[in-house]
Amino acid sequence: MMRATMPLIAALLALTSAGAPAAGGNDTAVKKAEEIVRKSFVEVTPDEWNARLQQDQTQAACSYYRNEPPPDIAVRIVSEAQASIRYPADGKLLGNWKEGAKLAAISTGGHIGKLQPDPPGREHGGNCYACHALAPQEVAAGNLGPNLTNYIKLRGNSPGTVKSVYDKIYNAHAQYPCSLMPRFGHNGWLTPEQVADLVAFLLDAESPVNKGQ
Amino acid sequence: MTTSNARAPARRLAAFAAAAFLCGAAAVLGQDDRATQEIQKYRQMLEEGNPADLTEARGEELWKTPRGPKHATLERCDLGLGPGQLEGAYAKLPRYFADTDKVQDVESRLVTCMMALQGYSYADAIKNWYSTESDIELLVTYIAAQSKGAKIDVPATQPREAELAAAGEALFFRRSGPLDFSCATCHSHAGRRVRLQEVADFLLPEDARAAMIKWPAYRVSQGEVWTMERRLIDCIRQMRWPEPQYQSEALIALQVFLQKQASGGVMDAPGMKR
Numbered sequence: 197m198m199r200a201t202m203p204l205i206a207a208l209l210a211l212t213s214a215g216a217p218a219a220g221g222n223d224t225a226v227k228k229a230e231e232i233v234r235k236s237f238v239e240v241t242p243d244e245w246n247a248r249l250q251q252d253q254t255q256a257a258c259s260y261y262r263n264e265p266p267p268d269i270a271v272r273i274v275s276e277a278q279a280s281i282r283y284p285a286d287g288k289l290l291g292n293w294k295e296g297a298k299l300a301a302i303s304t305g306g307h308i309g310k311l312q313p314d315p316p317g318r319e320h321g322g323n324c325y326a327c328h329a330l331a332p333q334e335v336a337a338g339n340l341g342p343n344l345t346n347y348i349k350l351r352g353n354s355p356g357t358v359k360s361v362y363d364k365i366y367n368a369h370a371q372y373p374c375s376l377m378p379r380f381g382h383n384g385w386l387t388p389e390q391v392a393d394l395v396a397f398l399l400d401a402e403s404p405v406n407k408g409q
Numbered sequence: 410m411t412t413s414n415a416r417a418p419a420r421r422l423a424a425f426a427a428a429a430f431l432c433g434a435a436a437v438l439g440q441d442d443r444a445t446q447e448i449q450k451y452r453q454m455l456e457e458g459n460p461a462d463l464t465e466a467r468g469e470e471l472w473k474t475p476r477g478p479k480h481a482t483l484e485r486c487d488l489g490l491g492p493g494q495l496e497g498a499y500a501k502l503p504r505y506f507a508d509t510d511k512v513q514d515v516e517s518r519l520v521t522c523m524m525a526l527q528g529y530s531y532a533d534a535i536k537n538w539y540s541t542e543s544d545i546e547l548l549v550t551y552i553a554a555q556s557k558g559a560k561i562d563v564p565a566t567q568p569r570e571a572e573l574a575a576a577g578e579a580l581f582f583r584r585s586g587p588l589d590f591s592c593a594t595c596h597s598h599a600g601r602r603v604r605l606q607e608v609a610d611f612l613l614p615e616d617a618r619a620a621m622i623k624w625p626a627y628r629v630s631q632g633e634v635w636t637m638e639r640r641l642i643d644c645i646r647q648m649r650w651p652e653p654q655y656q657s658e659a660l661i662a663l664q665v666f667l668q669k670q671a672s673g674g675v676m677d678a679p680g681m682k683r
Contacts (some may be wrong), residue, residue, distance in 0.1 A: 203535060207596055213485035218505035222578075222579065225576050225579040228575070228576040228579070229576045229577075229580045231578035232580065232657075232659050232662055235657065235659075236653045237496075237650075237652075237653055237657075239654065240652050244651050245651075247586070248585060249585050250585065250652050251583075254586050259585075261584050262593070306649045307646055307647070307649065308652075309651060311539055312643070325604060337604065338601070338603045338606075340595060378589050378590070384587070385588065398586055
């Protein structure tokens with residue numbers, strides 16, 4: 197773990213000392229935007245507010261710096277993200293690819309409000325196809341994120357890769373500060389076991405993801 | 410406009426795209442182009458018979474019918490160009506109005522008129538605003554159609570407008586909720602899709618124009634005409650945020666920012682969308 201972590205932090209610190217410009221947001225505008233948020237979401241319960249509108253430090257920093265944090269902030273985000281990662285109780289990071297395949301396609305869950313809420317308890321998925329090409333049979337794949345078809349060809353599937361992919365899905369900021377990808381594990385959207393199932397979908401040799409032409 | 414760091418994710422995506430290319434994804438890029446072309450063809454076909462044309466006609470009738478406690482029409486409504494001046498008015502909204510001392514979008518300004526001219530209460534004026542049968546949807550569609558051919562012109566130079574444009578831009582980048590989404594997560598990258606749906610890059614004027622000139626629009630997936638506020642509220646729902654209040658300042662601020670980005674686009678509403 198330390199072997200993977202240290203070079204990244206060292207690289208980020210090197211950027212700091214090189215004096216990379218830290219372009220920030222507009223303080224007045226951000227302050228006004230926060231005032232507006234407080235006034236505009238009036239029928240929200242305290243629980244909904246805390247879970248969905250209150251920003252944590254990472255969200256606030258990534259918003260302020262428009263996903264390009266200066267090196268010192270980037271180091272903090274990466275360290276916190278790495279510290280946040282939890283693993284399945286049985287220690288298996290490569291789960292069941294068939295379960296992972298289902299989760300990758302599920303786009304529902306977690307919509308609230310009066311207009312089109314999800315029924316309570318509706319299953320959450322990773323909705324991976326929204327942004328990534330995965331199994332080649334699924335043609336309706338988005339391209340906001342990288343194409344992951346034949347992922348083993350790109351990354352191999354050594355234990356180091358398995359852990360790296362688990363960490364990425366659990367908390368993407370552990371590897372890329374202000375990544376656009378949701379922190380599926382950290383935010384409690386998926387369980388550690390579900391994250392491991394998605395890892396298997398990407399890195400199990402039997403998974404359709406790795407059967408592309 | 411936006412600072413250069415606003416574009417950082419685009420650069421990062423370019424790097425990702427390069428990596429994807431290296432792992433042998435060239436064939437998939439070709440497939441992307443074909444999918445996009447097919448969708449565009451489908452959309453063109455649909456647009457030849459837009460059900461929103463009926464919405465527009467019903468809106469016109471409503472506009473000219475004496476209604477409400479004061480039994481008056483809306484024909485003297487001032488949407489920013491003077492009482493009764495409808496042509497091109499939508500294209501210049503949102504804007505600051507001295508009489509209400511507020512920056513208003515078409516929907517909040519329309520409600521001001523319904524209250525002042527027709528005597529409706531706020532609650533009655535916005536009744537069922539989210540419904541396809543709402544007065545607001547019919548009227549807004551009619552109003553927007555009177556801007557067909559007009560250029561979107563929201564420079565947001567008036568101080569209150571400028572303040573909201575900047576706040577709207579900050580809101581556009583504001584990440585929160587269980588999926589860490591902001592508008593910018595999907596809407597600040599050129600040439601990208603969510604599933605098969607192209608997503609506009611609102612930092613690019615040409616994308617912003619192409620999107621904004623079409624609203625209000627008939628949504629094929631919903632079987633309804635939606636106003637811009639209805640559209641924004643649904644984006645926010647998909648981000649897993651709570652619903653903002655209808656006509657709240659967050660929705661006005663976002664629209665000032667988006668219309669500013671889209672300025673110069675030639676209005677072509679009501680449009681037809683997925």
